Amino acid sequence: MDTPVEPDGRITALGNQLIGIHLALREELEQLREELEQLREDADAWLEGRGARPRELRAHCLAFCSALTRHHTGEDGGAFPALARQHPELRPVIEELEHDHQTVTEILRAVEDLVADEAAVDPARLRAELEGLTALLESHFAYEEKRLVAALNALPAGAGDAESLLGTPGT
Known part of the structure; x- marks a missing residue:
């Protein structure tokens, strides 16, 4: 199925793309949490000579951190200013986000x-940080989706695309 595109080339439904980005980030975070558990089990087996060296958790952590930072930086510099201009009533929500x-x-x-x-x-310690991050992101994503999806979907086509407004190409 083709993605609907406006005459100027902008993909429609930025709010829906935001939800897709959040879903992908949630999945990556869940995989990271699972890898941490697997790392603990694999490390024990590896140290006892029963298994292969544990997978590289560091690379996955850094990739996830980078993707999440890119998304939030994109929102801070793209979507949030555009929404504040179009919907001044959302400024307190944006400040909270x-x-x-x-x-x-x-x-x-x-x-x-x-x-x-x-x-x-x-x-x-890593598990504790990831648990805290998971709780914060679940709350943050849900609040952001509830408060901003309709406004994002209503932004004019000239406001930008998913990459310029949300920090990452839409999914």
């Missing part, structure tokens, strides 16, 4: 620090 982005950034830095030396990863 930007505050969430700052908190998420702090957690991502902690995650990156924890996986900097993969051989010394503390699974308990």
Whole structure:
């Protein structure tokens, strides 16, 4: 099925694309959490000579952190200013979401620090950071979707595309 495109080439339904981006990020975070559990099991087996070296958790963490940062940076510099211009009543919502982005950034830095030396990863601390990140993102994504999807879908075509407004190509 072809994606509907406006005459100027903009893909329609930016709000729906936001939901797709959030779904993909949720799936990546869940995979990361599962990898952490698998890493613990694989590391025990590897140390006992019963298995292969554990998969590289660090690379997946850094890729996820980068994707989430790119998305939030895109929103902060693209979608949020566009929405604030078109819908001034959303400014308090946008400010709250930007505050969430700052908190998420702090957690991502902690995650990156924890996986900097993969051989010394503390699974308990990393698990705690990922659990906190998961809880915050679930709340953040749900609130953002509830408050912004309709407004994003109503943005004029000249406002931009998913990459310029949401930090990543739509899914």
